[in-house]
Amino acid sequence: MKNSEEQQEQKRVDQVVSKLGTQIAKTAAEYDRARTETKNVQQNYSTNTSVNYFEVDDRIETSAELQQQRGLVSRLTENESILKRQLKTYQQLQKSPYFGRIDIVDPGETQPESLYIGTASFVDENGEFLVYDWRAPISSIYYNGTLGDVTYETPMGNQTTDLVKKRQFQINDGQIINMFDTNETVGDEMLQTVLGQQNDEQMQNIVATIQREQNDIIRDTTSDLLVVQGVAGSGKTSAILQRIAFLLYHSRDTLEADQIILFSPNKLFSHYISDVLPSLGERNMRQVTLAEFFDNRLKGLHVQTLFDRYESSEQLSAAEVAIDEVKESGAYMDTLTAYCDQLTAEELRFTHILFNGEIFFNKAEIQEIFAQWPTAKKVADRILATKNELIKRLKRRINQELDADWVNEEIDELSDEHYHELLGNKRLGDFQDEVTERKYIATKIVSARLRQVYDAIFNNNFLDPYLQYGDYLKQCPLLKQFSSQAYEQFNADIELHQIKLADSAPLLYLRDYICGSAQNQTMKYLFIDEMQDYSIAQLKYLRYAFPKTKWTLLGDSEQALFKNVEAPEALLTKLQTAFGTNKARLISLMRSYRSTYPIMTFAKSLLPNGDDIEAFNRPGELPKIIIDPTAEVAINSLKKEITNYLKEVKTVAVLTKNMTEAQQINAALAREFNSTLLQDADRTLPTGVVVLPIYLAKGLEFDAVVAWNVSQDNYSDQSLLGTLYTIITRAMHAISLISVGELSSLIANPHLALDQVRIQRELQK
Numbered sequence: 001m002k003n004s005e006e007q008q009e010q011k012r013v014d015q016v017v018s019k020l021g022t023q024i025a026k027t028a029a030e031y032d033r034a035r036t037e038t039k040n041v042q043q044n045y046s047t048n049t050s051v052n053y054f055e056v057d058d059r060i061e062t063s064a065e066l067q068q069q070r071g072l073v074s075r076l077t078e079n080e081s082i083l084k085r086q087l088k089t090y091q092q093l094q095k096s097p098y099f100g101r102i103d104i105v106d107p108g109e110t111q112p113e114s115l116y117i118g119t120a121s122f123v124d125e126n127g128e129f130l131v132y133d134w135r136a137p138i139s140s141i142y143y144n145g146t147l148g149d150v151t152y153e154t155p156m157g158n159q160t161t162d163l164v165k166k167r168q169f170q171i172n173d174g175q176i177i178n179m180f181d182t183n184e185t186v187g188d189e190m191l192q193t194v195l196g197q198q199n200d201e202q203m204q205n206i207v208a209t210i211q212r213e214q215n216d217i218i219r220d221t222t223s224d225l226l227v228v229q230g231v232a233g234s235g236k237t238s239a240i241l242q243r244i245a246f247l248l249y250h251s252r253d254t255l256e257a258d259q260i261i262l263f264s265p266n267k268l269f270s271h272y273i274s275d276v277l278p279s280l281g282e283r284n285m286r287q288v289t290l291a292e293f294f295d296n297r298l299k300g301l302h303v304q305t306l307f308d309r310y311e312s313s314e315q316l317s318a319a320e321v322a323i324d325e326v327k328e329s330g331a332y333m334d335t336l337t338a339y340c341d342q343l344t345a346e347e348l349r350f351t352h353i354l355f356n357g358e359i360f361f362n363k364a365e366i367q368e369i370f371a372q373w374p375t376a377k378k379v380a381d382r383i384l385a386t387k388n389e390l391i392k393r394l395k396r397r398i399n400q401e402l403d404a405d406w407v408n409e410e411i412d413e414l415s416d417e418h419y420h421e422l423l424g425n426k427r428l429g430d431f432q433d434e435v436t437e438r439k440y441i442a443t444k445i446v447s448a449r450l451r452q453v454y455d456a457i458f459n460n461n462f463l464d465p466y467l468q469y470g471d472y473l474k475q476c477p478l479l480k481q482f483s484s485q486a487y488e489q490f491n492a493d494i495e496l497h498q499i500k501l502a503d504s505a506p507l508l509y510l511r512d513y514i515c516g517s518a519q520n521q522t523m524k525y526l527f528i529d530e531m532q533d534y535s536i537a538q539l540k541y542l543r544y545a546f547p548k549t550k551w552t553l554l555g556d557s558e559q560a561l562f563k564n565v566e567a568p569e570a571l572l573t574k575l576q577t578a579f580g581t582n583k584a585r586l587i588s589l590m591r592s593y594r595s596t597y598p599i600m601t602f603a604k605s606l607l608p609n610g611d612d613i614e615a616f617n618r619p620g621e622l623p624k625i626i627i628d629p630t631a632e633v634a635i636n637s638l639k640k641e642i643t644n645y646l647k648e649v650k651t652v653a654v655l656t657k658n659m660t661e662a663q664q665i666n667a668a669l670a671r672e673f674n675s676t677l678l679q680d681a682d683r684t685l686p687t688g689v690v691v692l693p694i695y696l697a698k699g700l701e702f703d704a705v706v707a708w709n710v711s712q713d714n715y716s717d718q719s720l721l722g723t724l725y726t727i728i729t730r731a732m733h734a735i736s737l738i739s740v741g742e743l744s745s746l747i748a749n750p751h752l753a754l755d756q757v758r759i760q761r762e763l764q765k
């Protein structure tokens with residue numbers, strides 16, 4: 001590339017950076033003003049709230065005024081946070097204003113127009129776009145198009161243009177470090193540079209180097225069910241996050257970040273990805289793990305986590321495995337739906353509503369109410385009608401109570417503040433006379449007292465979902481000879497206030513479906529990362545819980561832990577049937593970016609169809625396999641490997657099959673290396689030596705990985721192939737695998753070429 005051209009580009013960067021400087025100063029001043037204003041109003045507000053109220057009239061007036069002020073404060077805070085976000089965006093742009101340039105000649109034009117693409121738009125005082133947001137319709141050319149005629153989608157329909165140049169930049173602190181012209185979608189040279197850099201503790205955005213297939217995922221706005229099957233390290237998680245940023249931009253008038261929910265594999269992962277959206281000027285979506293989601297909905301029960309499930313999976317009997325398989329199937333949920341639909345008043349497990357230990361509504365009374373609605377109505381509608389009737393009866397009981405002595409006494413003893421609170425939003429003149437006002441207050445007091453009864457009705461506590469689910473287990477045709485074992489096991493768990501993961505989704509579904517409750521109607525997009533860890537039954541429940549959402553499911557069937565793999569097409573068909581949608585799309589990502597070429601080549605050799613995976617051509621050392629005769633010798637090898645790696649990288653991860661192993665290894669390393677054992681509840685990843693079972697490392701990556709004990713004894717079963725493959729593919733730059741005794745035949749298989757690994761064997765005991 002000509003030097004003068006680079007100089008010209010640098011000149012443009014300088015100009016944009018300087019204009020950004022002016023804009024930053026202006027926005028900073030506006031932000032300061034906004035902050036001062038918010039502070040003043042807030043101060044004023046707190047002075048007002050500390051006023052003493054003596055007269056009823058004052059109380060009412062002040063309450064209305066307070067409401068107004070509260071509204072004002074929230075508007076000002078909103079304005080302030082918009083300015084703060086803008087300021088941050090400009091500051092980020094100032095360091096690296098753009099990463100791409102496209103030159104296009106529109107139909108009828110003769111001169112090309114140069115457009116620069118960055119993480120956000122920047123418009124100068126004349127309204128000229130100095131930088132285009134990567135999500136703008138025109139920017140899709142940068143990711144999708146090779147030189148020549150290209151088409152891109154706009155809100156007004158498809159447009160065609162002639163792409164005559166595509167240039168990539170790497171700009172750090174306002175200086176062009178690298179620039180390339182390319183005819184490819186996004187050239188490999190830039191990708192090489194980005195991927196060669198060492199791991200940061202948190203995931204970075206990839207907008208400068210999004211690949212074509214990833215772009216398809218990111219910009220899909222039509223599918224209701226988008227399933228992405230991508231090999232390890234192919235950028236699935238990255239694609240989700242950029243997709244969320246894209247959707248927020250594309251539908252910015254109708255979509256808020258908290259209408260998007262991401263089910264993530266673990267808490268470490270949530271933290272690991274938490275910077276990506278803010279780095280693109282967007283707020284984070286909601287994030288939850290499946291365990292948290294179930295825990296929240298099954299208060300009072302300890303829900304078995306996926307991790308408990310892994311830990312116990314090796315001890316399950318054949319019958320228990322068979323029972324779980326049924327409970328995780330879509331068919332199980334379908335029979336459950338049919339069961340709920342035909343429940344009669346006698347079959348429904350009603351329970352008393354209690355107040356202070358006494359029966360307030362008897363279950364016979366509740367059953368009678370339910371029975372009076374026509375059987376043609378859906379069970380959920382009849383339950384709703386029952387609920388309304390119960391609330392009506394409760395109100396009657398409240399009215400009967402208003403003149404009771406205890407109520408009068410309580411009113412007389414009310415403090416001013418409390419009285420004011422009870423009045424709530426009521427204004428002066430709302431009451432005709434003092435008697436009405438007193439009745440109003442009395443209703444509040446009695447209602448508060450009977451609140452728990454109201455809550456019990458509202459929360460459908462007049463039905464016992466555990467007994468009902470037990471009934472279902474006893475008669476579920478799919479469980480056949482296992483039904484009494486399944487029933488007893490479930491009951492034994494409930495008695496100990498715990499529930500198996502396999503029972504959680506069906507039980508919740510039964511409870512919520514019968515009551516027609518717990519459906520979130522506002523959530524618009526739902527994302528699941530690591531979908532291979534979800535059962536169809538769980539997905540069906542989530543479908544019920546979020547009925548208005550479009551789904552994006554991402555996973556890698558090869559990374560299924562402790563279970564056999566499933567072909568993506570078969571999964572899509574299953575999901576499509578389960579969801580009843582025809583706007584479904586399957587996208588496969590076969591190219592892997594995370595690991596070096598030697599690591600990925602090694603990982604591929606484990607898989608029967610590994611040849612389909614394309615390893616990105618990034619050089620690195622060959623993986624090392626160390627076979628030691630005893631655990632003691634192996635620990636020494638482990639320490640040597642860690643010491644060597646620590647000379648090069650900040651973090652070394654020792655990955656084990658389960659928590660017990662992780663604890664043992666950490667105990668052996670702690671003194672010398674000050675290592676950290678990571679647990680289920682941990683949210684942040686320290687640097688140094690970290691020891692963790694593989695299920696906690698899902699979705700994460702590390703500069704260097706040591707896999708602990710990949711022996712035949714430890715990994716004998718085919719169902720552990722996914723576990724091994726997941727361990728190996730966590731490594732970005734280097735990996736060593738240590739085996740105590742004979743190496744697992746899952747690794748030492750006919751596909752393993754001996755020149756692709758370094759094998760070190762310790763012979764003497």
Ligand SMILES: Nc1ncnc2c1ncn2[C@@H]1O[C@H](COP(=O)(O)OP(=O)(O)OP(=O)(O)O)[C@@H](O)[C@H]1O
Pocket residue numbers: 191194195204206209210211214230231232233234235236237238239556593594698699700701729
């Ligand atoms: N287009 C890209 N440009 C730059 N880096 C990329 C790109 N795609 C993926 N990467 C990098 O590759 C690594 C793996 O990406 P990511 O974690 O999104 O993959 P994944 O498919 O979710 O992996 P896994 O299923 O193994 O957890 C990350 O470091 C990511 O930044």
